Amino acid sequence: MLDQVRGPVATFLGDGTLVGQELADRFEGIEVIIPPPKTASLGPESATAPSARDWDILAIQKNGRMSWQKQTGYGRRSRGETLMGRFKQVIGTTLRSRKLNNQRTEAKLGAAVLNTMTTLGRATFKKVSA
Template sequence: MRVAPDTFDCYNTISQAGAKAVIPPRSNAKIQQRTNSNTKPHPKDENLLRVNQVGCKQWKQESGYHRRSLSETAMFQLKIIFGGKLRRRFFDNQAVKLFLQCAALNRMIQLGKPDSYKVEK
């Protein structure tokens, strides 16, 4: 079953799996359950309340959402540079190939970074 992000179904599916949903709410999202009720707020409402309190940027830092973005960017780079397919038949050979690709990508990233040093006045 495929569930769209930022819906109650998605949050419910994630909580049934025993995980915490870290999904940024849509810009037009509205709180569904009022805080004055005796029931615990829905996780979607909790995220929305926190975003309204501290802002989206701060919420992403607090929740670790930025790490997801960084990992997606790294995988995008890997697929663009080396292709999105593994052409090895056996798992061990696939693992070695991916290890070498990651090592090469890390080396390329390091070569592209400028050398930084403190300048004394």
Template structure:
């Protein structure tokens, strides 16, 4: 999701035994490589070396809380500097303070969008074949993007 526009930028239907972090690369592949990405956020499921490597490869900043009990990574590991700093901040203050200071709570925008996507036409898919289900998810995402584009207020800051 693009937090600035409210638009779904990538969607992928997975089987229930596939973890979120396992498909980050597939999601990022749906966004053109020349499209700049400022921040990639997610929950602790994305706190893995492969995910941080994908985020670093896109030149983005992660907004992912380190897992409970996380240990620092070697500085040569992609994303280690950011993650190690987050671990230090959490140890010195608290996870709550880190979330507030890091902007992690913007992730709630994506969670709200996912709720809208799931409730758009019910919590289950109508299609029964895997390919048809993927198409249904893509159609629902397109419908929701159109609704957001039509309903989102255009705000302009006045000095």
């Protein structure tokens, strides 16, 4: 799948994937944000040369997982998943067109619809006192 990516990549948000080194090798200066498992332990060289994963583990141990998520911006992954869920609910789980060019157009239209929905914003609620 990575062979299909053209151009620079600034950030990769993942969940339980083992592609961190592959991404670092392919994309210069990429920020890989993958939470370590709850059972993760520090690497053997963490005292002298800690890896990014070691820093993540230490940050989670010190301040908790939710603090780490806020600090690293990991919550953006959740918003992406929510958007994909919305796409599937509003547009559907399959493309209806059979030809590739038509499928591309169909996907672009679906994305345009979701972008319009996103720019309209979310509902806001006000607390009403009784």
